[in-house]
Amino acid sequence: MRWRLAAALTGLLAGAAGAGAPAPQQVRFDSLDGTPLTASVFLPAGATRGAVVALHGCGGLYARHGERAGSLNARHQAMADLLLGQGYAVVFPDSLTPRGENELCTQRIASRRIGQFARRADALAALDWVAAQPWADPQRIALLGWSHGGSAVLAATDRARPPVRHHAVRPAVAIAFYPGCRTALYDGYQPSAPLVLMLAEHDDWTAPEPCIELGRVAAAEVHVFRDSFHDFDNPKGSVRLRRDVPNGVHPGRGVHAGPNPTARDQAYARVVEALARAFR
Template identity: 70%
Template sequence: MAQVQQGLKAFFVAVFLLAGLPAGAAPQEVRFASLDGTPLTAWVFQPVGRAPTGTVIALHGCGGLYAASGARKGQLNARHQAMADLLMAEGYAAVFPDSLTPRGESSLCTQKIGTRRIDQGERRADTLAALTWAAAQPWAQAQRMALLGWSHGGSAVLAATDAARADVRAQPLQPVVAIAFYPGCSAALKSGYRMSAPLVLMLGEKDDWTPPAPCVALGNASGAEVNVYPDSYHDFDNPTGQVRVRTDVPNGTHPGQGVHVGPNPVAREQAYARLRELLRKAFQ
């Protein structure tokens, strides 16, 4: 873990210096405890030269924060970096907590649901702790906090905004908006999910990993905003790659047959345009 953190620090400082930006623009490594006591690390991005007008807690999916291969191996993956850049350009701070590395995991994607050592209990504890930590920082405004998550992190958004849970209701701080990209919604639907904050779902029409139907039903039951993007699979907002089949994923609508993942640039732009609108309204 220490090697990953040192490598990230050096990488970010080098990138910002080469771009002619001050080294202070590189993300800050911070540490705080999850509500379950786990010591967590997070990466904090802030806009250069101005105070952030809002803060987004960004929650990684089952593959964690970091790229597992390629030129970005060991660095924030392309989607997370692109989102950090987008949020900073909009004038917001972004906090990316790492729920996997501190617990000895690098990825959950190839583990069957039900056998994972890290589930939504841990993700909820981490998310609520990140909200509390960020709201206490001198550069943040507690009334301008948002949640954003992808896949397993999207499910964490649901877990952390479920007013049916006593630990969520007990939190004095609630986000002003919660945005979940292609979460798994079946568990929340069955458990009687109730929103503690305005919820927006961004779904792929053809997603065969976390299918949209349970999320559409959850939206109808809870009053959440639901956006379903045509001709789109899981990970449709990834800025790199192409649609492919991951045969190493044992879950999905056809267990054992793999799942489709990959970008749809049109859907990505539409979803990110809506995300910008939501955050601007929430942080005004």
Template identity: 65%
Template sequence: MLICALWPVWAAAASPEEVHFPSLDGTTLKGWLFKPASPAPHATVVALHGCGGLYATTGARKGELNARHQAMADWLVGEGCAVLFPDSLTPRGERELCTQKIGQRRIDQTQRRADALGAGAWVLAQPWAAPQRLALLGWSHGGSAVLAATDATRREVAAQPWRFALGVAFYPGCSAALKSGYRPATRLAMMLGELDDWTPPGPCIELGQAVGAEVNVYPGSYHDFDNPIGSVRLRADVPNGTHPGQGVHAGRNPVAREQAYARLKELLREALR
């Protein structure tokens, strides 16, 4: 059975529509919206990019959604879901954050929370969107944004007249949420790499135990384990991580990707049915 539709959906590579909407902080954001061919209303996923942004920087896809984002769009549309990818970086004059030290970044979880909430409000105002069938998904810096935008202790989150039905965070950084007293406003699941030395799993495991969130740790996996292309490599240009200044490892693990996406499918089906 499909996640978001009861009828067949026919799609090759999904094609996006460029949309614009306001962040809660007043920034006009650009986003890429994918909708299935099935009849509305559509359950929708808001998908949040990591510190590298939405776009491929090299190769044949340069300037387009990178392989991971396009693969997720294809997968979700094939399951009958709409998906919106907000761009939090280029409207604010940034291309990427990964090579910037965390304390020097101009874009942090304050902006990412505002963007996620603005995107959710925009989706729910659209005539094609199914009320109360909205999930939030993010990777890395965007995974941390999932935590930020589902934190019931934050005024902006508590003030919204709606809630995400589900939050799923792939390898987020959890230290800040753990220290701040994070409390989930919705069902939360985290997908973590056992060997991640960029956003290590330990704080997320501790956070999950503290708030009753689902925690999935995938053996033999580094950061970015669900990338559909490439291999594990050392990124010496990243100044953050478990060993600052020594770089971090990131790259795909096809077995873990398959397992994580199987669980993601179950979670979305339960939350968006």
């Protein structure tokens, strides 16, 4: 059984790598709070099987250093390649640069100008924009996000909140990688879509325990990946201590972040399974 799973994962990632990296289209639409947004849109070569709205984390959508500077960072590009290889369109709205920010990670949470009200407004607007496109089926749209964007997935699928409860377009599935779950847990989160949580066992940036409890009360599908830290699905770099991050489980002591290739392979497989189940 193990060798079959390993072979399946290897084939899956080989397919993603073979999908290539076409240049995205750049589109504009307004957030529900009135902010003019930009988004990078990837369309598969053939018919679209569904669409995924992907929400960046506190580091923003783009790489700021190295050969990828100005382009999608490696984590986002890897997900785009994976989803394109499966026949899905992918839409990456940028919540930061239209509001004059490049990143939020080094800012204390209490001082950030961009919080989850804005991210929710952006996510709901992106769902509306995708639903109106000729290549999209409004019933076959997923919401996916990482960290701050994973928390935005929760904010945009909490039907306990009137903006979500009354919103016409709802995702068929919501997938959140290592979100901050404490607020959703204590505020009575009620999912408007099937929820899948991808968590890191040793995450000291956004602790997994509140998300595990949220998964229990919200009947979510929860995956905790062993020997992993925050950003475990990043295809580049190595685990390192980021002392420039003032938040986390131990404020002021920094946080660990970096890849675990085995966990990334497993999480990618779970993403593909969740989308196939939601869009069948």
